[in-house]
Amino acid sequence: MQKIPTLFTRDYNARPAHVLPEITSSCSWVAAGEGTPTRKWDGVCVMLDATGAWWARREVKAEKTPPPNYLLISTDEATGKRMGWEPIAQASWKKIHAEAVDGLASESPGTYELVGPRVNGNPDGYDTHVLLPHGWAPLSVRTDCDTAPRDYDGLRQWLHARPYEGIVWHHPDGRMAKIKAKDFPRP
Secondary structure, eight states, X not given: OOOOOBSEEEETTSSSOEEEEEEOGGGHHHHTTOSEEEEEOSSEEEEEOTTSOEEEEEEEOTTSOOOTTOEEEEEOTTTOOEEEEEEGGGSTTHHHHHHHHXXXXXXXXXXXXXXXXXXXXXXXXXXXXXXXXXXXXOHHXXXXXXXXXXXXXXXXXXXXXXSOSEEEEEOTTSOEEEEEGGGSOOO
């Protein structure tokens, strides 16, 4: 999984860093009304590959050594961070991932978000650890995401009024763009 570009350009000189009201050039399709918005869940990205092996998404800082068996996917040119996958068996999330797999109705290759009581403070209040297929949400959330504005001020206000971590847009050709509520400076 490639790192998903942020919808608006990031001001790395601001502390904390935040986005500016300029569309990232590779994401102009979102402002043009293309793509389907979905909820961005606040968890850990994991992947089930076609062979049935589970992987955890892992970012490695430029000056750090990747873990054994690390599969590099891409490197962020601005920060030097490397994005890739490590086998779930060696990831710090392996025990809670195993709990979530036990409750999974069916295993289909793809990417999932691992959420639950011991993940990122459990902002959604899950009672158990769960694997959510990326792009999935209850109908009420999908309907709400369809109302998300695509302009800077409107989207900032819309996200700050909801408990969502953010929005991910999916283009029919496979491109994606994201924005998180915390990417915007607070008024």
